[in-house]
Amino acid sequence: MTVRQLANTPATVIEPVTVCIPARNEADRLPDLIADLRAQVGIPRLSVRILDDASTDDTSAAARAAIGDDPRFTVLRTTGDPLPGWTGKTSACARLAEEVSTPVLIFLDADVRMAPTALAAAVTVLRRNTLALVSPWPLQVAGSAAEALVQPLLCWSWMSTLPIAAAERSLRPSTSVACGQFLVFDTARYHAIGGHTAVASSVTEDLEIARALRRAGARTTVVAAGRLARTRMYRDIAEVDAGYTRWLWSAYGGSAAGGTTVALLCACTYWIPPATALFGAGALRRTGALGYLAAVGGRLLARSTETGGPLTRIDVLSAVAHPVSIGAYLVLWTRSRRAHRRGTTRWKNRRLD
Numbered sequence: 310m311t312v313r314q315l316a317n318t319p320a321t322v323i324e325p326v327t328v329c330i331p332a333r334n335e336a337d338r339l340p341d342l343i344a345d346l347r348a349q350v351g352i353p354r355l356s357v358r359i360l361d362d363a364s365t366d367d368t369s370a371a372a373r374a375a376i377g378d379d380p381r382f383t384v385l386r387t388t389g390d391p392l393p394g395w396t397g398k399t400s401a402c403a404r405l406a407e408e409v410s411t412p413v414l415i416f417l418d419a420d421v422r423m424a425p426t427a428l429a430a431a432v433t434v435l436r437r438n439t440l441a442l443v444s445p446w447p448l449q450v451a452g453s454a455a456e457a458l459v460q461p462l463l464c465w466s467w468m469s470t471l472p473i474a475a476a477e478r479s480l481r482p483s484t485s486v487a488c489g490q491f492l493v494f495d496t497a498r499y500h501a502i503g504g505h506t507a508v509a510s511s512v513t514e515d516l517e518i519a520r521a522l523r524r525a526g527a528r529t530t531v532v533a534a535g536r537l538a539r540t541r542m543y544r545d546i547a548e549v550d551a552g553y554t555r556w557l558w559s560a561y562g563g564s565a566a567g568g569t570t571v572a573l574l575c576a577c578t579y580w581i582p583p584a585t586a587l588f589g590a591g592a593l594r595r596t597g598a599l600g601y602l603a604a605v606g607g608r609l610l611a612r613s614t615e616t617g618g619p620l621t622r623i624d625v626l627s628a629v630a631h632p633v634s635i636g637a638y639l640v641l642w643t644r645s646r647r648a649h650r651r652g653t654t655r656w657k658n659r660r661l662d
Contacts, residue, residue, distance in 0.1 A: 311474040312614050313434070315445050315534040320429040322436075325354040325411035327496075328428070331401035332372070333362040333657050335419035340375035342419055347379055351429030356411070361386040362401045365658070390659060395509045397659050398489075402514070403505040414499055418490040420540045421447055427537040431493045434532055441498035441527030442519055444487040445534035448616055455546035457627040458634045459553070459641070465611040467531075477530045482520035486531040489515030490540050498527050512556040512661060536617035550641065555656040557645035565646060572639050579604050579635045604631050 328346060332339050339359070346357055361369040361384065369386055376382040391400035402416055413432050427445070435443045446464060451457040467486050476484035492515060502525050508517040519529045543549045561567030582604070585597025608628035613620055627634065648654045654661040 311472065312468065313473075313530070313532045314614075314617050315427070315430050315434065315532045315537050317424060317426055317430065317536050319351065319426065320433045321351045321353075322413070322429050322432045323354070324413060325356070326352050326413040326415060326428065326432060327409045327411045328355065328357045328415045328417055329402065329405035329409070330357065330359045330417050330419060331362055331398055331405060332359055332364065332368050332419045333397060333401070334364045334366045334368060336364070336366045336368045336371040339368060339372050339419045342417065342421060342423075343372060343375040343382070345421075345423045345425075346382075346428075347376075348425045349423070349428050350425045352432070354411075355381055355428070357382045358405050358409070359384045360401050360405050362397060363387050363389060396512060396514070396661060397657065399505045399509050399511065399514050403509070406499070406504050409496060412496055414494045414496040416489070416492040416494075418540065420542060421490050422539050424537040427534065430537060431491070431532075431534070434530075435493050435495065438530070439528070440530055441495050441522045442487065442529040443493040444515070444519065444529070444531045445491045445493065445538055446486075446488050446531055446615065447490055447538040447540045448535035450539050450541040451623065451627070452541060453545055455549045455637075456541075456543055457623050458630060458637050459549055460542065461608065461612050461615070461624070461627055462634055462638055464615040465608055468611040468614060469607050473531070477528075480523045480526060480528065482523045485516065485519040485523055485529055487515040487519040487529065488531070490542075491534065491538055492518075495527075498522060498525075501525065502527075512559055533614050533617055535615050550644070551656070553641040554645045554648050555654050555661055557642050558649035558654070560642065568642055568646065572642070575635045575639065579632050583632050601632075605629055 349355060359372050359382065369384055372384050391397050406414060413435065415428065431443055431445050449460040449463060451460050471484060471486065502521045505514060505518065507521050508514045511517040522529050543552050561571060582597045582600030586594055586601050589597050605628045608631050609620060612624045612628065
């Protein structure tokens with residue numbers, strides 16, 4: 310693997326940095342992130358803007374209680390749905406960023422947890438490499454069987470198909486990778502492309518904004534941040550289903566033919582070898598076993614890079630179950646395509662067109 314690791318080394322960022330957090334119904338998660346932000350070191354000129362995006366729970370109250378008297382934090386609130394042509398998240402991010410003029414702009418999701426050096430380390434990568442965007446990839450934590458089957462595929466999908474060292478030097482939009490849970494921008498570059506306004510309707514706004522930056526001639530990169538940041542995106546099978554159903558239809562340019570082609574390739578690559586190992590004989594069985602072990606090895610290598618540390622028993626078991634993971638992904642993609650076609654995709658009680 311050639312993915313850069315976000316290093317847990319002391320660093321001091323002298324320029325002002327603004328962190329923006331879009332939050333809808335995050336009363337139970339947001340206080341922990343606020344505590345992590347209050348504990349950040351190496352960024353003496355830090356400010357944080359939180360937008361309660363028309364939440365139906367106590368997100369604002371929970372945020373203010375966690376902030377206490379810390380003057381670096383500001384809590385804003387909207388009361389209505391986004392305008393037509395916008396998703397909830399892109400609308401919230403655009404509003405948060407519209408008054409930001411600090412040299413560095415960071416977006417965080419409310420479910421991210423960070424070590425005290427995480428922000429300074431990420432900004433250091435941005436500046437030392439003269440980048441427009443650094444996307445630290447948090448460790449995707451799984452707390453249920455459904456999560457363990459599906460979540461590691463996010464990192465594995467790009468680590469197993471994209472030569473990151475070459476992609477980092479390239480300006481090709483198709484080779485960009487980004488994770489919207491943790492995005493670190495050069496603010497001038499962000500505003501130059503129109504910020505989130507440029508990707509207003511996208512359900513994969515993180516990837517689309519990285520592509521927009523590359524089209525504008527700006528460099529972007531992804532770094533493995535598992536040592537310093539983690540997140541549990543979904544907490545059970547229902548949230549896994551809802552989360553992926555809302556956006557997976559847009560993969561492969563939203564093309565049904567593209568998705569079907571990938572499905573056939575996955576079936577041939579990850580189902581036939583274990584089936585041959587189980588039911589074949591002689592050299593055919595051995596070849597199938599080698600193919601299956603290669604797939605498991607790829608999963609383990611990707612997960613090891615993502616975590617930045619030792620693998621757990623769950624990591625190993627989910628890698629062994631890779632053919633089942635592929636099946637789960639194909640089911641989710643099919644459900645997402647169907648929901649999008651019917652116009653029934655929703656997220657956090659909002660319809661997605």
